[in-house]
Amino acid sequence: MPLKQKLYYALAILHLLMVALFAAHSADWGRNNRIIKSLGAVGNFTGSNNIFSFFAPGLADQPFVVYDVKDTTGINHVIDLEGSSRDFSNRVNNIYGYLTIPEARMIISASLAKFVMNECPSAEKVRIAMVVQKIPTMPEFRKGERSKWVFWFHRDFERSLPLASVH
Amino acid sequence: MKRIASNIRHFFIQPVPKETLAFFRIAISAFALIQLVVLLPDWMWFYGPAGLIPWEVSEPLAKTHMPSLGNIQSILSWLHVSANSVVYFVTGTYVLSLVGLLIGYKTRLMGFLAWLMHGILNATGHLTAYGVETFTHIALFYCMVLPVGICWSIDSRNKISRIPGYLVTLSVRLIQLHLCIMYLSCGVEKAMGTQWWNGEAIWIALQQDQFHTVNMNWLANFPLVPKLLCWSTIIIEGLYPMGMMLKKTRKFWLISILSMHTFIAVFLGLHLFGALMILLNISAFAPILVQYESSKIRGFADTYLFRFTRLVKIDGIL
Numbered sequence: 001m002p003l004k005q006k007l008y009y010a011l012a013i014l015h016l017l018m019v020a021l022f023a024a025h026s027a028d029w030g031r032n033n034r035i036i037k038s039l040g041a042v043g044n045f046t047g048s049n050n051i052f053s054f055f056a057p058g059l060a061d062q063p064f065v066v067y068d069v070k071d072t073t074g075i076n077h078v079i080d081l082e083g084s085s086r087d088f089s090n091r092v093n094n095i096y097g098y099l100t101i102p103e104a105r106m107i108i109s110a111s112l113a114k115f116v117m118n119e120c121p122s123a124e125k126v127r128i129a130m131v132v133q134k135i136p137t138m139p140e141f142r143k144g145e146r147s148k149w150v151f152w153f154h155r156d157f158e159r160s161l162p163l164a165s166v167h
Numbered sequence: 168m169k170r171i172a173s174n175i176r177h178f179f180i181q182p183v184p185k186e187t188l189a190f191f192r193i194a195i196s197a198f199a200l201i202q203l204v205v206l207l208p209d210w211m212w213f214y215g216p217a218g219l220i221p222w223e224v225s226e227p228l229a230k231t232h233m234p235s236l237g238n239i240q241s242i243l244s245w246l247h248v249s250a251n252s253v254v255y256f257v258t259g260t261y262v263l264s265l266v267g268l269l270i271g272y273k274t275r276l277m278g279f280l281a282w283l284m285h286g287i288l289n290a291t292g293h294l295t296a297y298g299v300e301t302f303t304h305i306a307l308f309y310c311m312v313l314p315v316g317i318c319w320s321i322d323s324r325n326k327i328s329r330i331p332g333y334l335v336t337l338s339v340r341l342i343q344l345h346l347c348i349m350y351l352s353c354g355v356e357k358a359m360g361t362q363w364w365n366g367e368a369i370w371i372a373l374q375q376d377q378f379h380t381v382n383m384n385w386l387a388n389f390p391l392v393p394k395l396l397c398w399s400t401i402i403i404e405g406l407y408p409m410g411m412m413l414k415k416t417r418k419f420w421l422i423s424i425l426s427m428h429t430f431i432a433v434f435l436g437l438h439l440f441g442a443l444m445i446l447l448n449i450s451a452f453a454p455i456l457v458q459y460e461s462s463k464i465r466g467f468a469d470t471y472l473f474r475f476t477r478l479v480k481i482d483g484i485l
Contacts, residue, residue, distance in 0.1 A: 005333060009179070012341050019345055023352035044231045045286075047305035052352045054298055057360025059371040081219075084208035086436050091295035093377045095219060098294060104228075108294075111220045118217055135374045137367055141387040147374055 018048040025051060061132045063096045063152070067116050068127035079116070099130050105153070113157035129154040182332050183339045184454045185317045189271075191342065191450040192278075192315035195306040196269040198446055199281065202303070202439055203262065210258065213292045216250035220294050229293050233286035260284050268310055271320020278311035299440040302447065305345065313338040342451045347408035350424075354405025363401055366394030378435040403427055411452060418460070421452050 022043055030036050043049025067079045081092055095112070098104045109128045116126050130152040136145035212218045214236065226235045240253045248256075261284035267277030285307050289296050309315070314330045315338075316322040362368035370393045373383040386393050403410070403423045410420030425445055432441025 005331075008334065008337055012337055016341070016344050016348065019348050023348055041232050044233060045308070047301070047308045050301055050305075050349075052349045053356045054353060055368060055372060056353065056356035056363070058362035059368055059375070062375045062377055064376065083212065085205045087202075087205060087299075087439050088209050088212075089377065090297060090437065091213060092219065094297050095294050107224055108220070111224050114221065115212075115217070115219050133376055135371050138370050138387045138390050138393070141384070 015046060015048055018043055018046070019050075022049045023052055027051075060100075061134055061150075062093070063100055063130055063132050064093075064149070065096050065099070065112065066129045066131060067112075068129060069116060069120055069123045070125040070127075071120070071122040072124050073122075079120070081116075096130070106155070109155040110157065113155070117157070117159055124159055126157045127154055128157070179336060179340055180333060181336060183336050184458055185330075185335045186319065187339045187450065187454040188313060188315045188317055188335060189319035190454060191306075192271065192274070192310055193269060193319065194446040194450045195303075195310055196265045196281070198443055199285070199303055199307070200262070200265050200269065201442075202299070203258075203265070205439065211251070211254065213295050214254055214258075214288055216254070218292075220292075222250070222291060225291055225294050229290050231286070231290050231293065233283075233290040235290040236287060237291065239287060257284050257287055261288065268315075271316045271322050274316025274320055274322050275311070278307065278315065282307040282311045297440070299437075299443055302440075302443050306443075306447065309338075309342055313341070339451070339455070342447075343411070346447060346451055347411065350404045350407035354401055354403075354407065357397075358401050358405060363397045364394075366390055366392075366397050369393040369396045369400075372435060378437070380436045381434055383434070399423075400427060417452065417456055421448060421456060424448055 018039060021039070027036060027040055027049065040049045065081075067081070069077045069079055071077065083089065083092070095108065098108050113126045113128055117123050131149040132152050133147055134150050135147045206213065216222050216236075222235070222237045226237045229235060236250070236253050236257060239257065240248060240250055243253065260280060264277045264280035264284060267273060268281050282304070285300075285304060289300050289304065314334060317328055317330050317335065357363045357368070360368065362371065370386055372378055373381075373386065403420070404427075407420065407424065410416045410423075425448060428441045428444040428448070432438050432445075
């Protein structure tokens with residue numbers, strides 16, 4: 001077997017090994033490990049540093065955001081972010097997923113509030129309220145329980161000030 | 168032991184149709200173009216400097232080492248290029264590179280540009296990205312490094328292919344094995360959750376407002392149905408490597424996995440994700456399956472044609 005061929009096989013094996021290692025959550029084995037960090041950096045380019053846990057091990061409650069906009073005349077409007085495609089809501093829901101992380105809550109809320117203010121020039125205040133959909137189990141559903149939205153938190157923002165109050 | 172080694176060698180040396188790689192290239196570039204057209208009306212909301220998540224927030228949170236749109240703007244600062252112009256420039260380059268990849272014109276360069284532009288866009292818009300972007304990135308990386316322009320391309324018309332057969336086989340095996348690892352991992356991770364054993368995973372997914380497209384409340388009265396769907400998902404995904412590698416089960420497994428992704432696309436509204444996974448599976452395994460099935464049909468036809476002509480000869484007609 002020529003050297004070039006051997007090299008191609010070696011690279012392919014190395015790549016697949018990385019795919020398997022990262023799929024097995026090797027990134028969690030040593031967060032400060034230099035080798036794993038370097039491999040992760042390479043994997044960013046080659047697509048070999050992914051974890052494939054779609055809907056696994058289970059599904060969590062689904063977060064959603066309600067935007068309560070108060071305009072300059074003092075009237076409140078509840079708005080929803082709507083895009084042109086079904087994929088838009090999939091992507092926006094991805095952002096809402098980050099709101100479940102307490103450390104990310106403030107910065108993501110502020111970003112969304114800024115976006116809503118830009119889209120609604122008459123808006124003076126925006127309340128970002130996060131709700132979570134609680135889905136009953138199948139036995140609970142048979143007993144008459146239905147899915148409900150549970151309030152999680154809210155943040156208020158004013159146009160002149162980035163943050164008016166935090167609750 | 169010798170037999171195992173020989174089978175492994177055979178697996179990596181056995182010729183595979185080169186059209187597999189061409190189909191992969193066309194499928195991925197066509198998909199990425201369609202995805203772009205679908206997302207284009209909301210493009211600036213995802214990737215624009217004043218989008219849903221502004222650059223100054225999204226870019227520092229990125230875990231990737233890919234350059235971002237903000238980085239490109241900094242590089243081009245001496246030209247006084249606006250942030251919006253950077254998005255238009257990167258998007259335009261992405262479109263052109265995908266068209267180039269689709270028709271197979273300067274395939275390697277176009278593959279590289281498509282992969283880079285996709286990476287740049289998603290280094291900025293990573294908070295809105297989900298599984299579909301992960302697989303597009305992986306597929307575009309393969310379009311960049313593998314000889315996907317070997318046929319059905321402008322490049323292959325202009326020059327005689329010097330790509331050795333082993334490289335075609337290795338390339339196809341690489342894509343197939345990547346899919347195998349991915350599905351095995353998915354299957355194992357699902358098997359570790361109780362929701363996938365009691366059927367609640369499918370039930371919850373179908374009830375979630377994000378995915379709710381069809382009223383499936385009746386499932387609660389027939390809990391065996393979601394339970395069977397969950398179990399079959401674990402089996403199809405967890406045993407995917409075995410099912411796809413064995414010639415006898417390949418057809419059944421491919422139909423099963425395509426059905427699963429069609430279900431996801433239709434009932435969970437993940438149209439783009441479902442379509443991409445269907446295309447990846449078809450492009451990785453269908454040409455080999457067609458080759459195997461056609462050889463079986465040819466063998467069958469040859470056998471019976473031989474018997475028929477012998478009978479005719481015996482009867483003295485010919």
